[in-house]
Structure formats: C-alpha cells, structure tokens
Amino acid sequence: xxxxxxxxxxxxxxxxxxxxxxxxxxxxxxxxxxxxxxxxxxxxxxxxxxxxxxxxxxxxxxxxxxxxxxxxxxxxxxxxxxxxxxxxxxxxxxxxxxxxxxxxxxxxxxxxxxxxxxxxxxxxxxxxxxxxxxxxxxxxxxxxxxxxxxxxxxxxxxxxxxxxxxxxxxxxxxxxxxxxxxxxxxxxxxxxxxxxxxxxxxxxxxxxxxxxxxxxxxxxxxxxxxxxxxxxxxxxxxxxxxxxxxxxxxxxxxxxxxxxxxxxxxxxxxxxxxxxxxxxxxxxxxxxxxxxxxxxxxxxxxxxxxxxxxxxxxxxxxxxxxxxxxxxxxxxxxxxxxxxxxxxxxxxxxxxxxxxxxxxxxxxxxxxxxxxxxxxxxxxxxxxxxxxxxxxxxxxxxxxxxxxxxxxxxxxxxxxxxxxxxxxxxxxxxxxxxxxxxxxxxxxxxxxxxxxxxxxxxxxxxxxxxxxxxxxxxxxxxxxxxxxxxxxxxxxx
Ligand code: HEM
Numbered sequence: 001x002x003x004x005x006x007x008x009x010x011x012x013x014x015x016x017x018x019x020x021x022x023x024x025x026x027x028x029x030x031x032x033x034x035x036x037x038x039x040x041x042x043x044x045x046x047x048x049x050x051x052x053x054x055x056x057x058x059x060x061x062x063x064x065x066x067x068x069x070x071x072x073x074x075x076x077x078x079x080x081x082x083x084x085x086x087x088x089x090x091x092x093x094x095x096x097x098x099x100x101x102x103x104x105x106x107x108x109x110x111x112x113x114x115x116x117x118x119x120x121x122x123x124x125x126x127x128x129x130x131x132x133x134x135x136x137x138x139x140x141x142x143x144x145x146x147x148x149x150x151x152x153x154x155x156x157x158x159x160x161x162x163x164x165x166x167x168x169x170x171x172x173x174x175x176x177x178x179x180x181x182x183x184x185x186x187x188x189x190x191x192x193x194x195x196x197x198x199x200x201x202x203x204x205x206x207x208x209x210x211x212x213x214x215x216x217x218x219x220x221x222x223x224x225x226x227x228x229x230x231x232x233x234x235x236x237x238x239x240x241x242x243x244x245x246x247x248x249x250x251x252x253x254x255x256x257x258x259x260x261x262x263x264x265x266x267x268x269x270x271x272x273x274x275x276x277x278x279x280x281x282x283x284x285x286x287x288x289x290x291x292x293x294x295x296x297x298x299x300x301x302x303x304x305x306x307x308x309x310x311x312x313x314x315x316x317x318x319x320x321x322x323x324x325x326x327x328x329x330x331x332x333x334x335x336x337x338x339x340x341x342x343x344x345x346x347x348x349x350x351x352x353x354x355x356x357x358x359x360x361x362x363x364x365x366x367x368x369x370x371x372x373x374x375x376x377x378x379x380x381x382x383x384x385x386x387x388x389x390x391x392x393x394x395x396x397x398x399x400x401x402x403x404x405x406x407x408x409x410x411x412x413x414x415x416x417x418x419x420x421x422x423x424x425x426x427x428x429x430x431x432x433x434x435x436x437x438x439x440x441x442x443x444x445x446x447x448x449x450x451x452x453x454x455x456x457x458x459x460x461x462x463x464x465x466x467x468x469x470x471x472x473x474x475x476x477x478x479x480x481x482x483x484x485x486x487x488x489x490x491x492x493x
Contacts, residue, residue: 045373048084048093051075058086066469069357072096073386081390082370092379093363096386098393098422103369104380105421109429110136112361112380120224124231124238125290130283132291136430138274142266143284147434150259151288156198160441161332163194168330168449168491175454175484183304183450183480187297191442195292199285200241200260231286238282260285290472292435295355296442298473301480303349303447305463306400308456308482313402317341321452330491331448333441339448344405346443350425352400355473357385359427384424385474393422453491454484 053059062085065071072094076083081097095101104112113136118128126132134140167190174181196202245260263281266272307314320341325331336343359382366376389397395404426433433439450456459481466477 045368046371048082048369048372048374049080050084050086051079053086056088058088060087063087067467068469069383069385069474072358072381072383073389076383076386082372084372090379091375092381093369093374095380095382097390098387100370101382101387101424101428102421104382105429108363108367108369111364111367113430114362114364115360115431116362116379120227122231123227124234124279124283124286125227126287127231127283129277129279130287132287139276139280142274142276144434146259146262147288150257150262151199152438157333159197160194160445163190163197164332164445164449165330166190166193167446168453171450171454171484172486172490175486178483180481180483183482184297184301184475187300187446188293190446191293191296192289194442195289199258199288200245201258202241230290234286235282238285242278242281288435292438294473296439298355298475299346299350299353299439299443300446301476302353303346303443304450304456304482305465305476305480306349306352307345307447307451308458308463308480309465310400313345313400314451317345317451321448325448325452327488328491331445331452333445335448336441336444339444340406341402342444342448343440344402346440346447347405347423348400348402349443351388351394351423352398353467353474354384354388354425355475356425356427357383357474359384359424361431382424384427387422387424390422450484453486453488455487457483457485 051059051062054061059075062071062075073096075085076094076096081095082100083094083096085092085094095104115133118126118130118133120126121128124130131140131143134143167186170186170189171181242260242264245264249261249264260281263276263284266274266276267278267281307317320339321331321335324338325335331339359380361380361382363374363376363378363380367374388394391397395401421428426436426439463480464476464478467474468477469475
C-alpha cells in the first residue's frame with residue numbers, strides 16, 4: 001500500500017509538524033534525556049541515541065532524498081538500529097533491526113496499534129473514515145472481520161480462477177501479435193477486476209475503465225489536491241454502486257452476500273452492533289482497491305525482473321511447475337501449496353523489494369525499549385527495507401536467493417518469532433496486512449502463469465533494477481516491458 005509509504009508518511013509528518021510547530025520549541029529534542037513528572041517518581045531515562053541534527057529542521061535534510069528508506073538505512077548503519085530523530089519538533093523513533101522490531105511487537109503491539117492522525121480528514125483515501133487510520137476499536141474490528149469472512153471466503157476462488165484465465169488469454173493474444181507487454185498494466189487489470197468482483201460482485205470496468213484510471217492516478221505522485229481529486233472521483237463511482245446495491249437489496253428474492261451488502265445492511269440497520277457511516281463504507285472500498293492493487297502489481301513486476309535476471313532461478317521454477325502442474329492445464333491457486341520453490345521466489349522478491357518499505361505507527365503511551373525512554377505520541381518508523389537487508393540477519397542480503405526460504409527452521413519458539421520479524425513486507429502484529437494471503441495468491445498465480453506458459457524477450461541483456469517512489473509504492477524507474485513467446489499449447493483451467 002503501500003498505503004503506508006512515503007507520501008503518506010510525509011503528509012503525516014508534515015501535518016503533525018504544522019500542527020505542533022507553533023506550540024513547542026525544537027530545542028527539547030536536542031536533549032539526550034528527559035525528566036519525567038513526579039507521578040513517575042522523577043525518574044530520568046535516556047532517550048534513544050540521536051544522530052547529529054540541524055537547528056530547527058532536525059533531521060529533515062536526511063529524509064529529503066527521493067529514496068528515504070535508503071538514506072534511513074545509511075543512518076542506522078552508521079548510528080545504530082534504534083534511533084531518536086526529529087523533523088522540526090516531531091519526534092520519531094527509527095527502528096532498523098529485527099531484534100528491536102521483535103521487542104516492540106512482543107511487548108508493545110497494543111501501544112503501537114494506531115497509525116496517527118489522518119493527513120486529510122475528509123479524503124476517502126487515507127482520511128479519517130478509512131481502515132488505515134482507524135484507531136484500534138469497533139469499526140476496525142468489524143472491517144477486519146469482514147475481510148477475513150467475506151473477502152477471503154472460499155467462494156471467491158472461482159472469481160480468481162476466471163480472472164486468471166482472462167489474464168492468460170490476454171497474454172496469449174499479445175504473444176500471437178508479437179506485441180510487448182507492460183507487466184504492471186496487465187497485472188493492474190487482473191488485480192483490480194478480481195478485487196472488485198470479490199468485494200462487490202461486479203467489476204469497475206463497467207464504468208468504462210473510470211476506476212482503473214482513478215486507481216492509476218492514485219499511484220502517481222500525490223499532493224493534497226491530487227488526493228482530493230482521486231477521492232472525489234471514487235466518491236462518485238462508489239455512490240453509484242452503493243445505490244445499485246441498495247436497490248438490489250430491496251428486491252425480495254435477492255440474497256446479498258458480498259462485503260458491500262453486509263456493510264449496507266449494517267448502515268441501514270438501527271439495531272446493528274456497530275453503526276457505520278456511508279463515508280466509512282466508501283473509504284473502506286477505496287483503501288482496499290488502492291492498497292491491495294498497486295502493492296501486488298509492483299511485487300509482480302519486481303519479481304518478473306528478478307527472475308529474468310536470474311536464469312537459474314527461472315529454470316528451477318519452471319521445472320517445479322512443469323513437474324507439479326504439467327503442460328496440459330494452467331496453474332491454479334490450489335497448486336501453490338505444492339510449489340515450495342514458487343513460494344520461496346515470491347517471498348524473496350518481497351524481501352528485496354517491499355512495496356511499502358517504511359512502516360509507520362504511533363506510540364500511544366510512553367514506554368521503555370531496550371532501556372531507552374520513548375515519550376507518548378512518538379511516531380514509530382520501522383525501516384522494513386533495512387531490516388530485510390540487515391547483514392546480521394541475512395546472508396548475502398542484497399542477492400536474490402529464493403533457496404534461503406526453503407531451509408526448515410529447527411530453532412526454538414522465541415527465536416522463530418524473532419526470525420519472522422526479520423521478514424516484514426506485510427508489517428507485523430494486529431495492524432499487519434490482512435491481505436497477505438490474498439496477495440500471495442495474486443502474485444504466486446500470476447508469476448506461475450507467466451513462467452509456465454511463456455518465454456519472455458527483453459530489450460538488452462539485463463533488466464535495470466533502479467528503484468524509485470511513485471505515488472505510494474517503491475517501483476521500477478524503467479517499467480518492465482517484455483514480449484511473451486508461447487512455450488505451451490493454449491491452456492484452459
Ligand atoms: C504484495 C501485496 C501487499 C503488500 C506488500 C502489503 C503490505 C502492507 C503493509 C506493509 C501494511 C501495513 C502493515 C503494518 O502497519 O504493520 C498493510 C496494511 C494493510 N493492507 Fe496490505 N499489502 C499487500 C496487499 C494487500 C491486499 C491484497 C489487501 C486487500 C485485502 C490489503 C489490505 C490492507 C489493509 C486493509 C491494511 C490496513 C490494515 C490495518 O490498518 O489494520 N493489502 N499492507
């Protein structure tokens with residue numbers, strides 16, 4: 001998403017800065033310790049170490065690079081995995097190692113189960129009525145439950161299978177015409193349509209691609225004006241779909257069962273457990289589409305690039321798919337549990353290229369971490385990118401080596417948990433990504449189809465792996481554009 005990446009963090013940081021800049025002095029944060037009030041026994045605790053900063057702006061200059069996750073990674077390599085930095089007078093705790101992430105999640109998961117105030121309250125996208133910025137409470141629990149029970153219900157498998165076949169047909173068509181494919185565009189169509197059909201029983205493409213265009217805009221650079229324009233366009237589209245759904249719900253024979261039906265029932269029902277607003281319904285859908293789509297799209301694109309640049313991995317993956325699936329039918333999601341190397345390839349791609357490299361939360365209360373005092377309301381930034389490339393936790397951290405995920409762990413429980421916290425593409429704890437399993441399905445089956453059925457011709461010898469931020473996700477400077485050459489007969493599920 002992700003939802004949680006740079007632009008949004010900037011909006012949050014800068015809005016927080018503006019909100020508090022006039023009320024307190026920046027000098028408070030240049031101290032290395034603070035004295036607590038008498039109610040806390042006048043104890044003095046040290047703040048986490050702080051790298052040298054500039055007057056007034058603090059560490060802002062270090063974060064102005066277009067690749068913030070990398071400048072923060074450099075900072076932690078030099079000064080340590082737990083740092084106290086500040087932007088103007090907004091304090092931030094920066095975490096860059098699995099062991100510190102483990103300590104925070106083990107002891108403070110509840111304390112950090114909030115992301116902070118929305119940058120633009122009224123926006124349907126990352127505003128105050130969506131799930132992303134929702135406090136840990138009834139609305140959030142209802143939405144989490146709906147994702148688990150409605151979005152991921154077994155009946156939705158059929159929709160994914162149909163859309164996967166459509167994705168494959170489209171690639172066959174391109175191959176026949178010897179046309180090149182922009183992987184991210186094909187993947188965007190697949191994920192967008194599938195998510196829409198799974199959540200509200202119809203695809204947005206019925207609106208002449210308006211939603212796809214809007215979702216695409218949401219992955220371009222976003223400032224307040226752009227966010228509001230995306231929000232307004234989604235508002236109109238969703239309002240229309242909500243009215244249609246409402247009309248259907250009123251038909252006696254209609255037995256609505258998708259997520260939108262359930263939310264509309266809760267909206268119209270005076271006695272429902274939790275009263276939701278129309279804006280909350282719309283925000284939820286917008287965040288689901290924007291958050292679930294581009295992340296899966298970028299992951300697939302990075303993975304195809306890694307596979308293309310690593311012919312040994314491609315060969316091993318193809319051999320596995322050929323032996324498990326064969327050459328007479330298309331791979332499907334029920335094959336994935338039998339394809340350990342494919343699973344390892346997807347995990348390794350996400351380790352090296354997490355779409356949302358920085359995870360942002362907020363400490364609701366003051367606490368102590370690794371012996372350092374964390375004041376309440378401090379923003380927490382976990383640099384998942386740095387954690388997943390930490391040389392103390394990963395061998396050859398910058399190499400694409402899917403095999404590392406095949407080795408079975410014989411370690412104890414605590415060590416196992418610590419091990420899982422060195423792998424953070426979906427975040428962690430109660431606010432971790434609820435769409436992780438679905439994302440593994442989207443990405444695993446799409447990669448599976450592209451590897452099983454086609455060879456891919458690229459321009460030049462190697463794909464450039466240069467990174468940039470676009471909109472909300474870490475993406476490729478040069479979008480992957482390659483031409484499919486069929487290697488199997490036309491296949492059907
Ligand atoms: C490769 C694909 C994806 C990646 C890498 C990804 C990553 C993330 C990350 C890093 C977070 C923040 C976690 C944290 O703060 O600890 C998150 C949250 C979230 N993701 Fe995903 N995501 C992906 C796909 C999806 C999909 C397909 C959906 C749709 C079901 C989805 C829905 C959400 C939602 C609703 C949240 C907010 C959860 C909350 O605040 O409680 N994501 N995702």
